Amino acid sequence: MTLIRDTTDADFSRIVKLNTVEEQQTSPMSLQRLRLLDKYSSYNRVAEIEGEVVAFLLAxxxxxxxxxxxxxxxxxxxxxxxxxxxxxxxxEFSGRGVGSSLYADLFAFARSNNIGTITCEYNIKPLNPASRAFHGKFGFKEAGTQWVANATKQVSLQCAEA
Incomplete structure (x- = not known):
């Protein structure tokens, strides 16, 4: 069973490790950077399975x-x-509904806080087909594109109604 809960300081080192593995699809994040993002975020939650943090979402x-x-x-x-x-x-937890559980929780959070639009981006050059398919399931639509990371990546800027 997946438990979605607020992130605590004790989770930070695990979150940085998870992010490091996926740096090419996200972006680098040190512990210092995570602390800054946590300060700005209104949603910073983890998914836990059998006491282990297996995913996180920061908005x-x-x-x-x-x-x-x-x-x-x-x-x-x-x-x-x-x-x-x-x-x-x-x-090792990909394809088991963990990301979908976090997104469902995020959408519920947005609705309960009267936030009507959820935004994100994913890589289109180089293409991240898994992210494109995943976001499509949640009703995300392209609002634009732009080149980022010193023009090394192009992203699709996405919006969905909460």
Whole structure:
């Protein structure tokens, strides 16, 4: 059974390790960077199975001083949104509904906080087909694209109604 719960400081080292494995699909994140993201986030939760943190999802609301080119893109277009900065599921738990459980919880959180739009991005160059399929299941639609990371990656900027 998957338990979704708020992140605690005790989870931070595990979260950094999970992120490091998926750095190419997300972006680098040190412990210091995680502490900053945690400060900005309104949603920072983990998925736990049998006492082990196997995934995390971190989302940031509109209106915080977060310096991120994708977050900035959404900030210029939407007054209110919840930006999924990153979701990572340990590879050995992929395909077991862990990510879907976190997204269902995130959407419920957004609705309970009167946030009507959830935003995110995923790589299209290089293509991340798993992320494209996953986000499609939750009703995400492309709102635009942009090149990031010194023009080494192109992302699809996505929106969904909560």
């Amino acid at each position: 940031i609301p509109a209106g915080v001083p977060y310096e991120n080119e994708n977050y900035d893109w959404f900030s210029r277009r939407f007054q209110s949104f919840l930006y999924i900065d990153r979701i990572v599921v340990a590879a």
